[in-house]
Amino acid sequence: MTAAPAPVAGIPAIEVVALHKSFGELEVLKGVDLTVDPGQVVCVIGPSGSGKSTLLRCVNRLEEPTSGGIRVEGIDILDPEIDLDRIRARIGMVFQQFNLFPHLSVLRNLTIAQRRVLGRSRAEAAEVARHNLERVGLMDKVDAYPAHLSGGQQQRVAIARALSMDPDMMLFDEPTSALDPELVGDVLDVMRDLARSGMTMMVVTHEMGFAREVGDELIFMDGGAIVESGRPREVLSDPQHARTQAFLSKVL
């Protein structure tokens, strides 16, 4: 198993400090502080427009923060001198729309970055790819093209693609929101296994059951700020803040 990262004592996997992000006039993140420890699974919930996806996308700098600090494994990723591509290779990301490469077979989807970024040989990359496809239960789709897969299968391939880079942590941006209800379970099963293997995970989701069962911490965001956070069971069953109560009464 290559997925379990070696936790570095005392250094958080992700550390976000006073993060602000504006799109023009619109302030989407209004000072967010957050720490994810190695091996921890942190779920982020909140109404749409609360800034949860933007927060996640700032962690690997798909969005450029307006101000504040982000450290990944102790490295300041906002430092203009750092090699961002190398940091990104260690942070797996899974998107709502899967974003598989439609012109490449499943195998090449999983090997292209391994070969181009990690410099692995064709044989080694294929070996890692097969291992990860097996892990998500799609070994038989190795030569298929994304268009021939169901949404749930595409998302599992996308997870396998991210895992093939042997990342230290995984970011999930509403991974089941674009799926038909009957396909959600398979994807959540894969994520559950991943959490059990000790992967550090930050998950933006609407799946309260998953958050309750798998999450170590639950964060509720609203209006660009963290309103409430704590153990998922406690936050979900006994929310302290009125806005959390209002949100949960609508989704539960």
Added chain:
Amino acid sequence: MRRTTQRRIRQGVLYLVFAAAVVVVAVSADWERLKTNFLQVDVARDQLPEMITIAAKNTVLFTIIAFSGGLVLGVLLALMKLSTVLPYRWLAVAYIELFRGLPALLTIFAMAYVLPIAFQVHVPGGTVGAGLLALILVAGAYMAESIRAGIQGVPKGQAEAARSLGMPAGRTMVSIVLPQAFRIVIPPLTNEFVLLIKDTSLLFIAGSTLDTKEITTFARDGVINSNNSTPLLMAAMLYLLITIPLTRLVAVLERRLGRSR
């Protein structure tokens, strides 16, 4: 009146108009004169071999050269136009405006005769080489806009997925975005290819020897030599013989690519 009856009457009227137009053209045309001017079998027999081995070959060759060169240039200009570096964008915009705005004929003339005088620059391949370079420059300007639209037509999530895997921007463009953009731009690029086939006929302005004549120049000279217009009709047929199979072929290719998506 019922709607289907109305539609049938409307269709019937359209067929009648078409038939009437065919009859008018057929009756009013002077078939004897057309035949003596455009359908002289001995002239055709005389012209045909070289028209194919030299002229048609050159037309195809010149088109492929101009298209390939224009494609490379077009990609470069499209990337410049999408660059975050402002001067690159200006340069690309200025270039595209200039070479789309000028008649191709003038550009060919300038490359073949003005460039050597002004800068003492000689393009390999003589004046035909210079003319081809001009066609490349013009084709690049036209293709750049299609390719830019194609690149922007690839969903943003594709580049984001590649970048999140640690792939650098250039590698992302080459391996992920451009291959998908090209599928989008196959129809406009086919259009450009067909336009280029016909634009090779403008190369006559650069002057040509027997070896470098393409279809139109060859046919014009043939008209003068044989004192008959039959070569023009042959030229027209040859162009269609090249363009129609080509566009059919691309249509098949497009369907194939469409299926793997």
